[in-house]
Amino acid sequence: MRAEFTPSRLWNLARAEGTAVLRAVRSGLAGxxxxxxxxxxxxxxxxxxxxxxxxxxxxxxxxxxxxxxxxxxxxxxxxxxxxxxxxxxxxxxxxxxxxxxxxxxxxxxxxxxxxxxxxxxxxxxxxxxxxxxxxxxxxxxxxxxxxxxxxxxxxxxxxxxxxxxxxxxxxxxxxxVLPPVHLRHARDTLHRLPRDTARLLRDIAEEAAEEYGAAQAQEWHARAARLPRLLDDVRAARRWQQEGDRLNPVRRMRRQGPRIPSPEWDTSWERLTGHLATVAGVLADAAGEGAWLRPLPRPVLADLTRLMRAMAEVCECDCVTLGGDCPADPRDRDEVLSRAWQAHHRLATWNADHTTAPLGGLVNDLHHTLTHLTEARPPAPASPVPGTREAPAPVAVPVET
Structure with missing residues (x-):
């Protein structure tokens, strides 16, 4: 079908483009x-x-x-x-x-x-x-x-x-003259991954606590499937930041912020998001009238929402550690991880007593998700604020039985 460029359509396109330009100008002047x-x-x-x-x-x-x-x-x-x-x-x-x-x-x-x-x-x-x-x-x-x-x-x-x-x-x-370093772009991109993951986990926790439908579960699955794309942005931003440092005469003079995680952090998040997408897929297959899998019992959904909230809090802690603006109260990452593992243990116990195919796969993928989330601890800030304590030791990962 060929698009018709009528005067009204051209005017709307020009107005939209002008609005975008003005928005960019205001953003540039604002900060x-x-x-x-x-x-x-x-x-x-x-x-x-x-x-x-x-x-x-x-x-x-x-x-x-x-x-x-x-x-x-x-x-x-x-x-x-x-x-x-x-x-x-x-x-x-x-x-x-x-x-x-x-x-x-x-x-x-x-x-x-x-x-x-x-x-x-x-x-x-x-x-x-x-x-x-x-x-x-x-x-x-x-x-x-x-x-x-x-x-x-x-x-x-x-x-x-x-x-x-x-x-x-x-x-x-x-x-x-103000040599470009791309450090801010790298950090902004790093913030998006834990921030968007936390939002998805919180939405699943809130909506799964009630009677969720197939449409909601399919939306969770689509959002989870998009998370790995952010890793490509993270890797590209890291390459830009590294190139921005090369031959840069003022790279040691700029103000240092939170350290950027190593590529191993990317690997943990790549596996984490993959298992999280699988979890969302299981929830989608167990939702609605034409569900392929048996719906999850209410006690399972209760423990699942606790687990999702705890994992969301861990992601928010990581976002704040990386210098992001996640709207979260300061929490102890290890304490939140401990609560997440406790909720997962209850799910595993329930599955052992009432063996079901969807719950068994769900418990296994949630175990891998939590394991990689535990490993994906971001580095401590390079210059901690006086009076703050050092980062606690990593949490021991329970062995799956």
Whole structure:
């Protein structure tokens, strides 16, 4: 079905886009966040381009001063390391495009013939995997050289010096003026996993305490199945944070917050969310009139809600430890874990006395979920507040019988 772009539809799209832009502007002005980071990078890129033009065009009087700001604006990248890497890539591509264009013109003696000869070669050069998304600079530089007719050795030298000047200015501005570190983004992403898991567990506990239906259980299952996707965001954020530290001159000067967990923390959460999705699937299969499994008895649901609430409190404790803003009162993680294991023990005892297929699988997956939640203890803050006690020793995990 083809979409019709009527005037009213176009107006609604434009209004929605304008509203989103205004929301982003307000968010950037209100405080720290992704919008402000993007605004800072945009201002830095513009400043680097203007500075490169002033140096190359006004002070040096370069014949093609455009090359300096063009290179500088492209090198204010998302990390300092990426700026340096992109600078090396661009210099190689621009030098290659310049030399190949001059050689093609020397062979053909005609601008159009040189374009026909050199552009396929520079496009192939730019598609090399080692140049990432910088490959287009080889072809565009060749076009600049051919259009402006600058083929002499002196002109080629100027192109390379202008490019080098722009690269130095762009990298220097990105490294010395509020260099991006992406640490806040990594921490914000880490908060989402325990926070969203806690919300899901609390919703299951509240709704399972009453007569829940198939629609509610299917929603739990869908939300649990989406949790592992947050792990991909966590891993990506960790990579960005690590890259933000590379070649960053102020990485040791910034204020330190809660330490970021190790990759082993990701592994525990990956297994935890997998078993939690299975638990939600069992609850969904035991709900509604056309349930595939027998409904869980009321005493089982009572212990299940206690277990879910306790696990939600553990997740909230972890969110707070990681520096998040989970709306939870300060609790002792080990004490809450102990209550969770007690509730699980009651479920296991009930299953031993009244063996049922759905409850047996549920008890087993809940045991694995609790085990991985116990292992997924986040690191203690790097600089604890004076007067606070150290983190307690890990809770011993009961052996499943």
């Amino acid at each position: 720290q966040g992704r919008e402000r980071d993007l605004a800072v990078q945009a201002v830095k890129a513009a400043g680097a381009a203007v500075l490169a033009w002033l140096v190359a065009g006004c002070w040096w009087g370069a014949p093609l001063a455009l090359m300096a700001p063009w290179t500088a604006i492209a090198l204010v990248q998302s990390t300092v390391y990426r700026s340096v890497r992109a600078g090396v890539q661009q210099f190689v591509l621009i030098a290659g495009g310049t030399l190949l264009a001059a050689l093609a013109f020397a062979l053909t003696g005609d601008t159009v013939g040189a374009m026909v000869l050199v552009l396929p070669v520079t496009m192939l050069l730019g598609n090399h995997s080692g140049f990432d998304d910088q490959g287009v600079y080889a072809s565009t530089t060749a076009l600049f050289v051919l259009v402006y007719g600058s083929f002499s050795a002196g002109d080629i030298g100027y192109r390379l010096l202008e490019t080098l000047l722009g690269a130095v200015i762009g990298i220097a501005v990105n490294a010395l």
